[in-house]
Every structure is written in C-alpha cells, then in structure tokens.
Amino acid sequence: MSNEENGNNISRRKFIKGVGVGIAGSCVLPSLEQSAIAQAKEGGDAVHGGKELLSLTVNGKPVRVLVEPRMTLAELLREKLQLTGTKIVCNQGACGGCTVLLDGHAVYSCHMLALDAAEREVTTIEGLMTGEELHPIQQAFVDKDGYQCGFCTPGQVMAAQALLLRHPRPTREQVLEGMSGNICRCAAYPKILESALAAAEKIRKS
Amino acid sequence: MARKIIKSKYFVEEDFVEVLAEVPAGGSSPLPTNQEMKVIGRPVTRLDGYDKVSGTARYTFDINLPHLAHARTLRSPYAHARITAIDAREAAKMPGVLGIIHYQNVDQIPWYGSSFLFDPHLRYVGDEVACVAAETEAAASAALKRIKVEYEELPFVVDAAAAMKQNAPAIHEGGNIQGGKPAVYARGDFDAGLAEADVVVEETFTTQVEVHNPTEVHCSVVNWEGDRLTVWDSTQAIFSVRDTVAQSLGLPASQVRVIKRYMGGGFGSKLTTGKYTVMAALLAQRIGRPVRITLDREEMNLAVGNRPDSVQKLTVAAKKDGTLSAMSHWSYGAVGAYPSGAACSWPLRTIYQCPNVKTEEYSVFINAGPGRPFRAPGHVQGTFALESILDDVAEKLAMDPLEFRRKNHATIDQVMNLPYTSKKLLEAYDAGAKAIGWDRRRKVPGADKGRYQRGLGFASQIWWGAGTPPAGCILKLNRDGSVRLIAGTQDIGTGTYTVMAQVAAEILEIPIERIQVNLGDTAVGPYCPLSGGSLTTPSVTPAVADAALQMKEKLLSAAAAILEVPQGELVYQRGEVRHTGDTSKKKTIVEILREMREQTLLTYGARNANPEGYAINSFGAQFAEVEVDTLTGHVKVIKVVAAHDIGRAVNRLTLENQFHGGILQGIGFALMEERVIDPQTGKVLTVNLHDYKMPTIMDMPEIEVIIVSEADTKISNVGAKGVGEPAMIPTPGAIANAIYNAIGVRLHSLPMTPDKILMALAQKG
Numbered sequence: 001m002s003n004e005e006n007g008n009n010i011s012r013r014k015f016i017k018g019v020g021v022g023i024a025g026s027c028v029l030p031s032l033e034q035s036a037i038a039q040a041k042e043g044g045d046a047v048h049g050g051k052e053l054l055s056l057t058v059n060g061k062p063v064r065v066l067v068e069p070r071m072t073l074a075e076l077l078r079e080k081l082q083l084t085g086t087k088i089v090c091n092q093g094a095c096g097g098c099t100v101l102l103d104g105h106a107v108y109s110c111h112m113l114a115l116d117a118a119e120r121e122v123t124t125i126e127g128l129m130t131g132e133e134l135h136p137i138q139q140a141f142v143d144k145d146g147y148q149c150g151f152c153t154p155g156q157v158m159a160a161q162a163l164l165l166r167h168p169r170p171t172r173e174q175v176l177e178g179m180s181g182n183i184c185r186c187a188a189y190p191k192i193l194e195s196a197l198a199a200a201e202k203i204r205k206s
Numbered sequence: 207m208a209r210k211i212i213k214s215k216y217f218v219e220e221d222f223v224e225v226l227a228e229v230p231a232g233g234s235s236p237l238p239t240n241q242e243m244k245v246i247g248r249p250v251t252r253l254d255g256y257d258k259v260s261g262t263a264r265y266t267f268d269i270n271l272p273h274l275a276h277a278r279t280l281r282s283p284y285a286h287a288r289i290t291a292i293d294a295r296e297a298a299k300m301p302g303v304l305g306i307i308h309y310q311n312v313d314q315i316p317w318y319g320s321s322f323l324f325d326p327h328l329r330y331v332g333d334e335v336a337c338v339a340a341e342t343e344a345a346a347s348a349a350l351k352r353i354k355v356e357y358e359e360l361p362f363v364v365d366a367a368a369a370m371k372q373n374a375p376a377i378h379e380g381g382n383i384q385g386g387k388p389a390v391y392a393r394g395d396f397d398a399g400l401a402e403a404d405v406v407v408e409e410t411f412t413t414q415v416e417v418h419n420p421t422e423v424h425c426s427v428v429n430w431e432g433d434r435l436t437v438w439d440s441t442q443a444i445f446s447v448r449d450t451v452a453q454s455l456g457l458p459a460s461q462v463r464v465i466k467r468y469m470g471g472g473f474g475s476k477l478t479t480g481k482y483t484v485m486a487a488l489l490a491q492r493i494g495r496p497v498r499i500t501l502d503r504e505e506m507n508l509a510v511g512n513r514p515d516s517v518q519k520l521t522v523a524a525k526k527d528g529t530l531s532a533m534s535h536w537s538y539g540a541v542g543a544y545p546s547g548a549a550c551s552w553p554l555r556t557i558y559q560c561p562n563v564k565t566e567e568y569s570v571f572i573n574a575g576p577g578r579p580f581r582a583p584g585h586v587q588g589t590f591a592l593e594s595i596l597d598d599v600a601e602k603l604a605m606d607p608l609e610f611r612r613k614n615h616a617t618i619d620q621v622m623n624l625p626y627t628s629k630k631l632l633e634a635y636d637a638g639a640k641a642i643g644w645d646r647r648r649k650v651p652g653a654d655k656g657r658y659q660r661g662l663g664f665a666s667q668i669w670w671g672a673g674t675p676p677a678g679c680i681l682k683l684n685r686d687g688s689v690r691l692i693a694g695t696q697d698i699g700t701g702t703y704t705v706m707a708q709v710a711a712e713i714l715e716i717p718i719e720r721i722q723v724n725l726g727d728t729a730v731g732p733y734c735p736l737s738g739g740s741l742t743t744p745s746v747t748p749a750v751a752d753a754a755l756q757m758k759e760k761l762l763s764a765a766a767a768i769l770e771v772p773q774g775e776l777v778y779q780r781g782e783v784r785h786t787g788d789t790s791k792k793k794t795i796v797e798i799l800r801e802m803r804e805q806t807l808l809t810y811g812a813r814n815a816n817p818e819g820y821a822i823n824s825f826g827a828q829f830a831e832v833e834v835d836t837l838t839g840h841v842k843v844i845k846v847v848a849a850h851d852i853g854r855a856v857n858r859l860t861l862e863n864q865f866h867g868g869i870l871q872g873i874g875f876a877l878m879e880e881r882v883i884d885p886q887t888g889k890v891l892t893v894n895l896h897d898y899k900m901p902t903i904m905d906m907p908e909i910e911v912i913i914v915s916e917a918d919t920k921i922s923n924v925g926a927k928g929v930g931e932p933a934m935i936p937t938p939g940a941i942a943n944a945i946y947n948a949i950g951v952r953l954h955s956l957p958m959t960p961d962k963i964l965m966a967l968a969q970k971g
Contacts, residue, residue, distance in 0.1 A: 179903045
C-alpha cells in the first residue's frame with residue numbers, strides 16, 4: 001500500500017477489504033508442526049528442521065515431544081505444553097522470572113535448553129497445585145500480599161519452594177539468599193519475605 | 207440520580223488536562239471514618255490473588271489464539287541515520303514468513319507529532335525500521351536479519367549539553383530544544399530576595415536516565431473480525447490505546463476493542479500507545495491472521511521510555527532566622543529523540559513557603575530512546591536536588607534540617623494561590639521523626655570514625671492527589687445477592703480490583719467474596735482515566751461508592767413498595783431491608799429481586815467533581831538511615847520510615863505494598879540504576895537485566911509505613927489521595943541526606959554508586 005490515494009490516511013475501503021478474512025481464512029494453511037516435521041524428514045532447515053525427540057517428566061506426568069535443539073525449557077513449557085504460568089522476563093538468566101524446579105532444584109528455565117531436561121523431573125507453578133487447591137506457599141503469598149502485578153510471582157513461588165525443600169526452617173538470611181535470584185520490579189520484597197517465612201511456618205505445622 | 211456535565215481540570219504526570227465529565231449533580235457526602243468501617247481501610251487480601259499465585263492469571267504475554275502469527279521488529283542499529291534503500295524480498299521468502307511491513311509499503315501514519323510509524327529518518331538506536339510476521343517468533347527473528355537496509359549515517363548527539371549547542375546535529379527541524387524555548391516560571395522578585403538573604407547556596411545536581419523495565423515486556427495480541435479489531439494490550443490506558451489505534455488505522459474508535467486483564471507492571475512506560483500495536487494490526491490485516499507482537503528485554507531498554515536525565519542548578523537564599531527568601535532552579539534534561547518532558551522544578555515551586563522564585567527548564571532532544579512518564583516524573587529528580595541543597599542551607603544556618611523545613615512550611619499552593627483541601631505534612635514530620643529516632647542523628651556530619659559510618663536523613667514530598675472525573679462504574683446486583691462491578695479502569699498490579707470491591711462490600715454489607723470485578727475492557731466498562739499519576743484509587747472508588755449508595759436506595763425503595771410502608775421507616779443492613787418498628791417486616795435482596803421479578807438491579811455511579819477553589823495534593827516525609835562502607839563505597843539502606851498524608855487508606859495491605867515498592871524503586875534510582883550510552887557509537891550498553899542494575903530482595907531495608915491522614919472529606923465520598931508516586935518521590939533525597947550525614951561530604955550526582963562515594967571520600971581527605 002502506498003500513499004498515492006489519500007496522503008497520510010489509509011483508504012478505509014481498501015482497509016476493510018484487506019481484513020475481511022479474519023482468523024477463519026487461515027485454516028487451510030498447514031500447521032507449523034506438520035511442515036516442520038516434513039522439513040526435518042527432508043534433511044532439515046536452519047530454522048524449523050532438525051527436531052529431536054525429548055522425553056521428560058513435567059508436573060508428575062511423562063512428556064514425549066519433538067523439539068528444536070535451540071528451544072529453551074521455558075519455551076517448551078510455554079509454547080509446546082501451554083504451561084504459561086512460567087513467565088519469560090529477561091530471557092537471559094538474570095532475573096528468575098522463569099524459575100521452575102528441576103529434580104527439586106530451582107533453575108532459570110529461560111537459560112537452559114529443553115533437551116538438557118531430558119529424563120529429568122520438571123515442576124512448574126501449575127504442578128504445585130493439588131487439583132484446584134493452592135499449595136501452602138501459594139496460599140502464603142495470597143495471605144501476605146507477596147506480590148503486586150503478579151508477573152514474577154510464579155518464579156518467586158517456585159524459588160520459595162526450592163528454598164523450603166532445602167531449608168524447611170529457614171532463617172531470615174536464608175530466605176533473603178534463597179529469594180535473591182528473583183527480581184520483582186514492583187519490589188514487593190518485604191511481603192515476599194513475609195510470605196516465604198509464613199509458608200515455612202504453615203508447612204511445619206501441617 | 208441527577209447528573210450534570212462539568213469541565214474538569216487535573217494534572218496527570220506532566221501536564222494539566224481539561225476534560226468534560228458527567229458528575230453527580232448533588233456533589234458527594236463523605237463516608238464514615240475508617241474506625242467505623244468493616245472492610246474499607248482493612249488489610250483485605252487481593253481478589254485476584256488466586257489467579258496470580260496459581261499461574262492461571264492470563265497476561266497479554268500469555269494469550270494464544272488459533273492460527274496466531276508472531277511478529278518481531280527490526281530496529282535501527284544507528285543513533286542517527288536515513289534509510290536510502292530497503293529490500294525485504296529475500297526475507298519474505300524465508301520459511302514461515304507471512305508478511306513484512308516498512309516505510310515503503312505502508313501509508314505514512316503520523317506518530318510523535320512530526321514523525322511517522324515508519325520514518326526513513328531514524329533518530330535513535332532502536333527506532334523502528336520494519337516489522338515481520340511469521341509462523342513463530344524464531345522465524346520472524348531470523349527474517350529480520352535478511353532484510354537488506356542501506357543506511358546513510360548522520361552525525362548524532364547523545365548528550366543533552368552537547369545537543370543544546372549551536373552546531374549540534376539537528377534531530378528535528380527547529381532545533382534540539384523541545385518547543386524552541388525553555389519552560390519558565392517566576393513569582394516575586396528573585397534578585398530582591400537574594401539581596402535580603404544572609405545565606406546563599408548554589409549547587410548543581412545531576413540525575414541519570416532510569417528505565418522502567420516492567421517484568422512483562424510490552425506486547426499486544428490483535429485479531430480482526432471483519433472490520434472490527436480486538437487488541438489485547440499490556441497497557442495502563444485502554445481508552446487511549448483504543449483511540450490511538452483507531453486513529454492510526456482510520457477506523458471509528460467504536461470498532462476497536464482494547465482488553466487488558468492482567469499486566470506485569472508499567473510504572474509509566476505503558477501509558478503510551480506503542481507503535482508495535484499498530485504494526486501488529488497492519489500485519490494481521492495483510493496476512494488474515496491474528497498476530498502477537500512482543501518486545502524483548504533489549505527493546506525494552508531501548509524503545510519504550512525512560513525517566514529523562516537532569517542537570518539542575520539550584521540557588522537557595524535564606525535569612526538568619528531560617529526563612530527562605532529566594533529560590534531558583536535552572537535545568538535541562540534529555541527527552542530522547544521524540545517529544546517528552548524533562549522538567550523537574552515543581553517541588554521547588556510549591557512545597558516550601560518562598561515569596562521569590564524563578565525557574566527555567568529545557569527539554570532537549572538527543573539521539574536516544576524517547577522518554578516517557580516514570581513514577582512521579584520530574585518530582586523524584588527535582589526532590590533529590592531540592593532536599594539536598596536545603597540540608598546544606600540548614601547546616602550553614604546551624605539549624606536542624608527538620609526545623610528548617612518546619613519554619614518554611616507552606617499553607618497554600620503558591621503557584622495557583624489556592625488553599626489545600628488538606629495538608630498534614632507537619633504531622634508526617636512528627637510521626638516520622640519519632641519512628642526513626644531523629645534525635646539519634648549525628649549533629650556533626652561524618653562524625654563516625656570507623657570503616658562503617660551511619661547517618662540519618664530525610665526529605666519531603668508533594669504530588670497531585672485528587673484523581674478526576676469522568677470515572678464511571680456499573681454495579682449489577684444479582685438475584686442471588688452477589689455483585690458485579692464493571693468499570694473501564696485497569697488494575698496495573700496496584701490492587702484496583704480489590705479496593706473497588708472493598709468499597710462496594712462496605713456499603714452494601716455483602717461479603718467481599720460475593721463481589722466480582724470486571725475491568726480493562728473498552729467494549730464493556732464505562733470510561734475511567736488512565737492508570738497513572740496516582741489517579742486510579744481517588745478517581746474510581748468514589749464512583750463505586752456512588753453506585754453502591756444508589757443501589758441501597760433502590761433496595762429501600764423497592765422494599766417500601768413491597769411492604770407498603772414509608773421508605774423512611776426502613777433501614778438497610780447486611781443484605782436486608784428491615785422496618786425500624788415492626789421487626790417482622792423485612793426483605794432480603796433475594797426476596798426483593800424475586801418479588802420485583804428482576805434477575806439483576808443496575809446502577810451507574812460517577813465520580814464527583816473536585817471542589818472549586820482548592821489545590822489537592824498528597825504530602826509526606828521519608829526518613830532514611832544508611833550505613834556507608836568507607837572501604838568499598840557501598841551504601842546499605844538500613845531503615846526507611848515513610849510518613850504520609852494520602853487521605854483515606856482504603857486497603858492497608860496493598861497500600862503498604864505500594865510504599866515498599868516505591869521506596870525500593872527510590873533506592874534503585876538513588877544507588878544503582880542507570881542507562882549508559884556509549885558516546886562513540888550512540889549505542890545503549892545497559893540493555894539487559896544483568897547490566898541494568900535493579901534492586902533485589904538483598905537491597906531491602908526495614909520499612910515502616912505511617913499514614914497520618916484520615917479521609918479528605920473535601921475531595922470525594924471516599925476521600926482517598928493516590929499513593930503510587932508519593933511512595934517514591936522523597937526516597938532518593940532522604941538517602942542522599944543520610945549519606946551526607948554519615949560521611950560528611952555531599953554527593954551531587956545520582957546514582958550514588960561506590961565509585962562516586964569513594965571519590966567523594968578521597969576529596970574529603
């Protein structure tokens with residue numbers, strides 16, 4: 001489209017003609033998955049091809065999935081498994097927004113390849129729940145207001161879980177250290193500290 | 207309920223805005239005090255808590271649609287250049303690529319006033335060059351690298367002082383000073399004030415560029431259905447996104463629907479409509495598929511706003527008895543490549559009594575990412591400079607810094623010559639000083655002798671607190687006794703869902719669990735202001751109260767008709783209408799609705815007009831205790847006491863959280879955060895969260911929040927002032943003064959990093 005018709009403005013008629021198709025028009029396209037597998041069979045392509053079969057356990061369930069080797073664990077969780085509770089914030093291993101548990105230890109899922117989680121056990125925020133019921137750590141974050149916008153919260157909760165697995169009776173200093181890899185830009189830190197301490201207390205009593 | 211239309215003027219972030227607003231004709235009657243309340247003022251946990259901790263909260267970043275395509279943006283690698291040729295043919299043939307737009311194949315859509323959505327004249331590293339939609343983000347990113355662009359590099363300037371010079375590279379026609387001239391203000395006679403002074407101090411302060419870096423990157427998902435567009439956007443202002451997108455695409459605003467349910471922070475950067483949203487809509491139109499566009503962290507640090515830097519030269523003159531006789535503020539700051547604002551003198555003009563004041567401020571274009579409002583724009587940097595120099599004047603006068611501020615307490619707004627609806631700054635001084643133990647303060651700065659030296663400091667704060675009409679709220683009372691609140695505001699993480707529900711729960715005496723709140727949808731909610739400027743709670747909660755009070759009236763009226771008694775003999779209590787004499791005569795909400803044969807009762811509440819003839823501001827004082835490691839230069843903030851007048855506190859829990867966040871962002875600005883540009887290349891060096899330092903939990907001091915105010919009954923029925931920005935404004939100033947008190951040498955430049963501390967200590971000798 002050029003500006004030959006009416007200067008700065010898009011022609012409305014032309015515009016509406018262009019958008020008429022909407023979502024429905026795209027159904028005929030082959031899905032990315034199919035075309036990628038097809039390309040992989042033909043010897044691969046730098047962008048879509050060369051997929052590897054990955055098997056791992058996610059939230060207690062076995063998962064077998066074809067992934068591109070370049071795919072990070074965070075991308076696998078969010079894009080392939082639709083576990084969007086895990087957030088990507090810096091995508092560089094600097095902020096902890098994507099923290100999940102790998103065999104019970106906190107890892108930055110944006111900072112490791114999905115293939116490196118092969119045959120291992122991944123727990124995400126979704127896996128902390130029992131059905132619809134919140135884990136005591138999650139409940140503690142609600143009770144103590146341990147968040148504001150909530151975007152870093154899944155990572156904070158998973159960091160707290162990893163911390164409490166290692167130190168069921170953490171000192172204040174251990175909590176600070178355990179949570180120091182997770183940036184909260186809203187800076188709800190005082191209440192995150194309270195939440196982690198309250199969660200430890202709650203778990204101890206139960 | 208009777209309504210009228212009025213003209214309403216309010217200050218938001220950087221400017222006064224005048225709007226027409228529908229308001230209750232009868233004004234508003236204040237609600238009872240918090241002592242008499244059961245829900246308002248209490249530490250109520252958030253309605254959206256479950257969603258946030260379970261990972262089920264759906265942010266714009268998480269939205270997926272069938273056949274969703276993914277878009278990425280090509281940005282200028284040069285600080286200043288002109289595109290001479292662009293060839294996207296090879297990129298278009300790459301696997302998975304669906305569409306590419308750039309200045310040659312898109313109509314010129316005006317942007318930034320004098321530029322365009324795609325402007326071949328590129329003015330900063332990060333300026334938009336092209337946008338690609340593809341099957342995956344990875345495919346889109348790969349295609350960006352294959353777009354062939356020829357650039358003619360132009361001379362650039364990335365420093366405001368250099369940009370102000372005569373022969374500096376011109377970023378826009380008309381020169382590098384925004385508006386062609388400084389913003390000036392004067393009252394009284396500055397020179398006369400200077401002449402009658404006993405002490406005159408002149409100092410220059412500098413502050414750095416700070417980047418918002420909210421955790422959720424800026425992103426939109428767009429979907430066309432015929433000629434109607436739905437936009438999910440991570441935004442603080444759904445209605446302004448709607449209007450800008452509609453205008454850019456030549457659509458009526460009613461055909462654009464903007465939705466924001468959950469959002470991962472904004473702090474001002476998401477007040478402005480992004481180019482990316484319009485680019486996604488154009489791509490979606492061309493490829494006939496919904497499009498998701500996200501920025502990455504590098505783009506977040508280049509292209510979506512920042513707090514402009516400042517160089518501020520202040521002169522403060524006072525008489526022997528401590529009375530201020532004259533103050534001046536001359537400053538400039540870099541707004542980046544496109545219009546924004548770098549002014550920062552408002553605190554100096556208003557917060558203390560001074561008859562003779564003059565200010566002159568320059569907003570300067572440089573070849574860097576454009577500025578945007580950032581949590582208390584201007585005020586944070588202005589307050590740092592003002593409170594620093596005032597401490598130095600107090601020392602010359604041999605006065606306690608707090609006594610000096612008390613002496614110059616202003617009882618009216620001196621710029622507008624209006625009384626304040628309320629000002630409890632003196633009460634904040636008393637409460638804060640007591641809580642921090644102000645009498646422990648070293649009388650001689652730098653008195654500590656060891657490696658670790660401690661000090662106390664404080665700073666005051668002023669911000670606009672009123673909120674504004676128009677702000678509307680629909681209240682639906684369901685037959686089962688539950689309530690749905692619908693409003694066109696947005697909860698940006700501050701707790702708006704919860705505070706609105708609290709007000710309805712309080713008035714209708716319904717458990718808060720029975721209240722649902724729908725916000726952030728332009729197709730559904732009545733108009734409310736953007737969420738910035740600490741406007742939201744003071745604007746929207748009075749509308750909820752108005753709607754709930756009307757609902758109570760409606761229930762009383764219905765019960766009177768059903769029971770056949772005068773309405774005046776009935777009272778409403780806990781979901782029931784009762785007769786004051788005959789206790790057998792009562793009707794529950796469920797019964798009333800059933801007998802009325804209604805499924806729901808509806809009311810529409812509106813925010814009242816602000817009172818005429820008053821200035822409405824929030825005030826506060828923060829007291830900081832720091833410990834300076836004189837060996838490493840590291841500053842540890844030990845404790846911050848925040849004592850504020852913010853009208854009525856609606857939710858103690860979310861309010862504390864706002865203060866904690868503001869104070870910690872203040873610590874970030876005071877001690878570590880800084881965008882750094884390489885002067886040789888014009889490239890930003892701090893484009894990720896490793897190089898751009900932000901506070902972590904390890905930087906957290908002990909924080910005590912004291913609210914010295916009750917409801918400000920002149921403002922509205924709820925009487926709340928905003929909290930978000932007041933929380934951050936005084937923190938850097940308080941820390942700067944505490945550092946001076948600890949080491950006895952004044953730092954004039956933020957952030958006060960270890961290198962600057964060590965240099966200052968070395969100069970002290």
